[in-house]
Amino acid sequence: xxxxxxxxxxVLAMLVVMLRAxxxxxxxxxxxxxxxxxxxxxxxxxxxxxxxxxxxxxxGVGRGTDLLLYVLVVAVLLMAVGxxxxxxxxxxxxxxxxxxxxxxxxERRGRDDDS
Amino acid sequence: xTTTCAVVPVYNEAAVLTEVLASLAxxxxxxxxxxxxxxxxxxxxxxxxxxxxxRHAINFGQGAALQTGFDYVLRSTQHxxxxxxxxxxxxxxxxxARMVAEAQTHGWDVVLGSRGARDSSMPASRRAMLVGxxxxxxxxxxxxxxxxxxxxxxxxxTALAQIHLKQVGMAHASEIESLVARQGLLWxxxxxxxxxxxxxxxxxxxxxxxxxxMYDLMVxxxxxxx
Numbered sequence: 001x002x003x004x005x006x007x008x009x010x011v012l013a014m015l016v017v018m019l020r021a022x023x024x025x026x027x028x029x030x031x032x033x034x035x036x037x038x039x040x041x042x043x044x045x046x047x048x049x050x051x052x053x054x055x056x057x058x059x060g061v062g063r064g065t066d067l068l069l070y071v072l073v074v075a076v077l078l079m080a081v082g083x084x085x086x087x088x089x090x091x092x093x094x095x096x097x098x099x100x101x102x103x104x105x106x107e108r109r110g111r112d113d114d115s
Numbered sequence: 116x117t118t119t120c121a122v123v124p125v126y127n128e129a130a131v132l133t134e135v136l137a138s139l140a141x142x143x144x145x146x147x148x149x150x151x152x153x154x155x156x157x158x159x160x161x162x163x164x165x166x167x168x169x170r171h172a173i174n175f176g177q178g179a180a181l182q183t184g185f186d187y188v189l190r191s192t193q194h195x196x197x198x199x200x201x202x203x204x205x206x207x208x209x210x211x212a213r214m215v216a217e218a219q220t221h222g223w224d225v226v227l228g229s230r231g232a233r234d235s236s237m238p239a240s241r242r243a244m245l246v247g248x249x250x251x252x253x254x255x256x257x258x259x260x261x262x263x264x265x266x267x268x269x270x271x272x273t274a275l276a277q278i279h280l281k282q283v284g285m286a287h288a289s290e291i292e293s294l295v296a297r298q299g300l301l302w303x304x305x306x307x308x309x310x311x312x313x314x315x316x317x318x319x320x321x322x323x324x325x326x327x328x329m330y331d332l333m334v335x336x337x338x339x340x341x
Contacts, residue, residue, distance in 0.1 A: 016337075091283075094173065095175055095179055095283065098171050098172055098173050098175065099171070099179070099182070099183045099186065101172060102149070102169040102170055102171055102172075102183055102187075103169065103183065103186060103187055103190060103191075105169070105170065106167060106168070106169045106187060106191070107190075107191055110167075110191065
């Protein structure tokens with residue numbers, strides 16, 4: 001039962017945080033740490049399935065693999081949001097570049113016309 | 116003497132551009148066309164008409180094209196008033212002239228064109244949607260406008276310097292309204308007529324695009340702490 005609360009609350013909280021994120025180096029570092037933790041947990045789960053089952057039972061989930069699946073879904077969702085944001089930021093940078101090119105070309109043409 | 120210019124975002128309008136620019140040239144001192152990545156040679160057509168042409172190598176959207184035009188006006192010209200004018204022939208240059216005169220006479224920061232609450236030449240489905248858009252826009256920006264998505268506007272140079280559009284697509288109209296409200300700019304509306312031709316309706320925004328506009332605005336809202 002706790003798992004439901006944990007999952008929903010964590011997803012909502014992380015979505016809000018991510019949508020507000022400015023993409024600073026801090027965010028990236030946190031994300032990388034989270035990724036490493038997740039990888040470490042995955043390795044631990046593989047090495048000791050009983051540990052995974054215990055963790056699952058604490059959270060109110062029957063099987064260890066079920067817990068893994070739930071966490072995986074959350075992780076994938078957040079990854080999708082993060083990638084979308086990254087793409088959005090890339091588009092902004094691309095626009096700034098395109099705009100600068102357009103402005104400079106026009107200015108150069110203007111100067112050539114006057115000379 | 117203060118001068119006036121028009122900022123015309125262009126995306127594949129080579130078919131009608133010469134005509135549109137010719138009639139517009141009579142009412143402004145300079146036309147600044149922003150070719151938003153057209154593939155039909157719109158840039159050449161605009162240049163042949165004597166307009167100043169800026170070209171986006173990649174297509175981004177009308178909001179992005181307008182902001183590029185605004186940056187150019189502030190960076191490289193001294194014009195005192197700027198008209199935003201559509202390239203598809205829906206706008207009337209005489210309306211633009213009236214709006215500029217209004218801004219010059221009364222010192223408005225922003226003059227917005229309005230189709231009015233009852234425009235019978237508009238397709239019924241579009242009219243129905245605009246009623247909803249108007250209500251929503253009023254709630255979001257706080258401005259009581261009769262036409263929230265009209266591309267015909269006049270800005271004073273000082274107002275222009277306060278506009279920094281982040282929305283690249285059609286949501287820029289809502290962004291402009293929010294900016295006007297937030298910066299406390301002096302604004303007014305003037306009635307204008309829009310000519311709906313088969314060409315422009317065909318090319319124009321589908322009603323479904325309202326979904327995209329809403330999405331863009333909601334995401335932008337979530338990003339900034341209110």
